Amino acid sequence: xxxxxxxxxxxxxALVPAVGVAPIAFVRDALADAPQPSAPRVYLNEAEFAFVxxxxxxxxxxxxxxxxxxxxxxxxxxxxxxxxxxxxAETWYMQGPWKKGSDTQGYQLxxxxxxxxxxxxxxxxxxxxxxxxxxxxxxxxAAAQDALLHELEDGKVELAHAPAKTFFKILxxxxxxxxxxxxxxxxxxxxxxxxxIGFPGPRYNYVAEIEQHGKRYGQPTVGLxxxxxxxxxxxA
Amino acid sequence: MAxxxxxxxCVLVGFGWTASILAHELxxxxxxxxxxxxxxxxxxxxxxxxxxxxDELRYAVRNGLFEEPERETLTFRNKTxxxxxxxxxxxxxxxxxxxxxxxxxxxxxxxxxxxxxxLQRSHIEQRYGRKFIxxxxxxxxxxxxYEDLEPHFDAFEYLCGTSGRAGNLGGQKQDGGNPFEAxxxxxxxxxxxxxxxxxxxxxxxxxxxxxxxxxxxxSNTSRAYKNPLGVEMGACTYCGYxxxxxCGNFSKSSPQTTIFPVLIGxxxxxxxxxxxxxxxxxxxxxxxxxxxxxxxxxxxxxEQPADLVILCAFxxxxxxxxxxxGIGKPYDPQANAGVTGRNYAYQITSSVDVFVDELxxxxxxxxxxxxxxxxxxxxxxxxxxxxxxxxxxxxAWTTGGRPILQSxxxxxxxxxxxxxxxAMADNYLKSLSIATHGxxxxxxxxxxxxxxxxxxxxxxxxxxxxFDYHDNEIRMSxxxxxxxxxIAKAMKPRAMHAKPRKAPYSIVPYQTTHNTGGAIMGTDPRxxxxxxxxxxxxxPNVFVMGASAFPQNAGYNPTGTVGAxxxxxxxxxxxxxLAKPGPLMxxx
Numbered sequence: 114x115x116x117x118x119x120x121x122x123x124x125x126x127a128l129v130p131a132v133g134v135a136p137i138a139f140v141r142d143a144l145a146d147a148p149q150p151s152a153p154r155v156y157l158n159e160a161e162f163a164f165v166x167x168x169x170x171x172x173x174x175x176x177x178x179x180x181x182x183x184x185x186x187x188x189x190x191x192x193x194x195x196x197x198x199x200x201x202a203e204t205w206y207m208q209g210p211w212k213k214g215s216d217t218q219g220y221q222l223x224x225x226x227x228x229x230x231x232x233x234x235x236x237x238x239x240x241x242x243x244x245x246x247x248x249x250x251x252x253x254x255a256a257a258q259d260a261l262l263h264e265l266e267d268g269k270v271e272l273a274h275a276p277a278k279t280f281f282k283i284l285x286x287x288x289x290x291x292x293x294x295x296x297x298x299x300x301x302x303x304x305x306x307x308x309x310i311g312f313p314g315p316r317y318n319y320v321a322e323i324e325q326h327g328k329r330y331g332q333p334t335v336g337l338x339x340x341x342x343x344x345x346x347x348x349a
Numbered sequence: 350m351a352x353x354x355x356x357x358x359c360v361l362v363g364f365g366w367t368a369s370i371l372a373h374e375l376x377x378x379x380x381x382x383x384x385x386x387x388x389x390x391x392x393x394x395x396x397x398x399x400x401x402x403x404d405e406l407r408y409a410v411r412n413g414l415f416e417e418p419e420r421e422t423l424t425f426r427n428k429t430x431x432x433x434x435x436x437x438x439x440x441x442x443x444x445x446x447x448x449x450x451x452x453x454x455x456x457x458x459x460x461x462x463x464x465x466x467x468l469q470r471s472h473i474e475q476r477y478g479r480k481f482i483x484x485x486x487x488x489x490x491x492x493x494x495y496e497d498l499e500p501h502f503d504a505f506e507y508l509c510g511t512s513g514r515a516g517n518l519g520g521q522k523q524d525g526g527n528p529f530e531a532x533x534x535x536x537x538x539x540x541x542x543x544x545x546x547x548x549x550x551x552x553x554x555x556x557x558x559x560x561x562x563x564x565x566x567x568s569n570t571s572r573a574y575k576n577p578l579g580v581e582m583g584a585c586t587y588c589g590y591x592x593x594x595x596c597g598n599f600s601k602s603s604p605q606t607t608i609f610p611v612l613i614g615x616x617x618x619x620x621x622x623x624x625x626x627x628x629x630x631x632x633x634x635x636x637x638x639x640x641x642x643x644x645x646x647x648x649x650x651x652e653q654p655a656d657l658v659i660l661c662a663f664x665x666x667x668x669x670x671x672x673x674x675g676i677g678k679p680y681d682p683q684a685n686a687g688v689t690g691r692n693y694a695y696q697i698t699s700s701v702d703v704f705v706d707e708l709x710x711x712x713x714x715x716x717x718x719x720x721x722x723x724x725x726x727x728x729x730x731x732x733x734x735x736x737x738x739x740x741x742x743x744x745a746w747t748t749g750g751r752p753i754l755q756s757x758x759x760x761x762x763x764x765x766x767x768x769x770x771x772a773m774a775d776n777y778l779k780s781l782s783i784a785t786h787g788x789x790x791x792x793x794x795x796x797x798x799x800x801x802x803x804x805x806x807x808x809x810x811x812x813x814x815x816f817d818y819h820d821n822e823i824r825m826s827x828x829x830x831x832x833x834x835x836i837a838k839a840m841k842p843r844a845m846h847a848k849p850r851k852a853p854y855s856i857v858p859y860q861t862t863h864n865t866g867g868a869i870m871g872t873d874p875r876x877x878x879x880x881x882x883x884x885x886x887x888x889p890n891v892f893v894m895g896a897s898a899f900p901q902n903a904g905y906n907p908t909g910t911v912g913a914x915x916x917x918x919x920x921x922x923x924x925x926x927l928a929k930p931g932p933l934m935x936x937x
Contacts, residue, residue: 315403
């Protein structure tokens with residue numbers, strides 16, 4: 114597995130979390146040129162992508178404090194995550210029988226994250242369509258979008274395929290991930306998330322600084338792929 | 350049809366901390382030892398390289414180093430009256446998979462349990478009276494004492510190069526250490542780690558309210574170190590990627606950084622990865638193991654004969670193997686009879702987040718960088734007026750400041766929108782958290798058995814976990830959380846946010862990977878699976894390592910005690926068992 118000759122397979126192995134870790138040289142080799150921010154969609158269709166982009170722009174808005182989730186590429190992040198092992202629930206136990214269970218028993222839906230997004234977006238847009246004279250979520254103004262997101266969060270909207278609360282929770286979780294994960298996964302573009310909170314990125318050595326209590330750390334923000342916050346890993 | 354392989358002297362199920370220690374000890378005794386690991390092989394280079402491993406999404410969020418529920422999980426319910434459902438993704442705890450086991454991804458928080466922890470029932474009865482113990486609480490003594498284990502605690506700390514300061518050297522209290530710890534024969538092999546602002550603030554505040562803070566014992570090396578096996582470690586650089594990650598700097602103790610360099614390639618030792626043991630094979634008498642059956646990555650089944658079988662898997666997997674192999678009578682909570690699966694326990698955690706004006710810089714940290722107080726652990730205080738059993742430590746850890754999972758916002762912050770964004774911007778660099786880490790006693794209705802419905806990829810029934818927090822634990826945890834709030838207030842923060850733990854127990858949010866019990870040790874075969882040497886009462890050539898042996902759980906991270914028990918069992922095997930294979934204790 115580790116030294117499979119086919120480069121693409123090796124790269125894929127590197128990105129599948131629970132499979133053995135691929136040699137770093139292969140991963141570095143794969144970085145090649147940074148794709149443009151407007152990379153083609155890999156799982157979501159254009160309408161779904163527009164929904165996600167509009168939703169994450171409300172969850173972490175562009176405001177007085179600076180750019181938000183949309184500008185940070187969080188929709189691209191989610192698109193790529195859904196196309197990969199996470200979206201496929203590759204490491205989850207997905208055998209039946211399927212029962213609802215209690216909150217303490219956790220996720221018991223037959224839907225993978227990718228399938229959950231697809232069905233929930235369709236269900237939400239159907240709901241909006243009915244309630245707002247044929248509009249879609251993306252057509253609503255910010256206040257109406259916020260109101261609907263609150264309804265989803267509180268479980269006040271009935272969706273056909275999955276509880277609204279469950280979808281909202283995963284959407285919010287993935288949004289936070291995309292805003293604060295290493296930019297190599299397409300989100301946190303230009304370190305927008307990390308710069309907002311003051312995280313300097315993964316660094317190797319704070320031996321001197323750790324005892325300089327209360328002092329601001331002065332080094333520039335860095336990601337695993339360096340200081341260019343637009344470099345992404347292919348297949349990430 | 351399983352292929353029968355040549356016999357080995359000893360087969361180890363798993364290749365984490367306990368298997369690595371045993372592999373070294375038993376090959377030293379001249380045995381031919383084989384470790385069978387369900388996950389892959391991995392080592393500091395290249396797998397944990399710092400330019401690669403410091404990836405919060407991949408490892409901490411998407412569970413890069415842990416077991417895959419898809420292949421093997423358990424079902425869960427709070428109460429016997431409910432239907433257990435599968436844990437479909439990891440949540441409350443994260444068992445490891447792969448060489449090095451959880452020793453790869455732990456924080457390195459390296460404690461010794463207290464002498465009274467090992468005498469949980471007899472000590473409580475003696476100090477508070479028999480009636481102090483609730484009827485449904487099934488706590489018991491371990492059958493081994495702190496004094497028995499002291500040389501082995503010491504051996505494991507010196508293997509790991511643990512950084513800390515003694516509080517009690519041979520009965521003499523030492524300034525700057527934990528005044529509540531039991532006597533140790535010598536100081537830690539390395540001095541405490543450097544302290545960040547969170548540790549200094551905790552130290553001052555804890556003293557101000559009359560508690561006794563000390564640096565937490567850390568298996569993150571405070572300086573370069575060569576252990577007794579001759580393996581060298583480098584000084585920790587406080588990069589803040591310990592828990593959920595492997596260490597790329599040879600600074601966090603793990604089998605890879607302390608034992609593998611002398612074990613891998615050693616005469617008499619072999620390991621095979623991606624080999625999952627599916628049962629222990631017994632002969633017709635059911636009192637003797639002939640070896641184990643395992644399935645490799647290609648799906649081929651093998652029968653591996655061995656004279657000695659030692660289970661070194663995660664506690665729940667040890668219990669699962671015992672149950673599917675028919676070793677020990679399965680526990681029946683209705684009849685209150687049987688042993689295998691009995692006395693599952695866990696731990697109960699809570700926290701108080703503290704928001705201050707200074708820059709705390711949480712991203713500079715180490716897995717076991719913390720300042721703690723032990724005033725309320727074990728029986729270090731009078732439980733009479735409190736009306737609960739157990740305790741825990743309070744600590745300001747700075748394990749790292751990884752932004753997705755390790756940021757704190759004040760109480761009342763919106764979950765999203767501009768309010769959340771502003772709270773993140775205002776507080777990420779200026780907050781710390783005081784953790785409480787509490788014991789969980791064992792109960793008649795907290796146990797492990799086989800699920801009647803759900804199966805793993807090999808067709809075996811999944812393990813079924815039935816567990817909830819009891820009033821005793823909720824009261825105890827509230828007591829600890831209140832004390833943590835006292836310390837937090839003494840820091841004069843601009844805001845604080847107490848997060849007490851509430852019942853029912855949920856398998857969803859991460860709490861701790863300190864699952865214990867189910868194959869507990871003791872001196873009475875009617876109430877324990879293994880004897881005081883971790884040897885199966887029913888099948889004497891089977892030993893069971895790890896926290897599955899804990900009769901109930903104490904208020905400390907378990908690894909230090911797991912390591913000590915392993916050395917203790919290894920000594921018994923080397924000095925007693927190998928000379929005369931058979932039961933090391935009489936059943937009567």
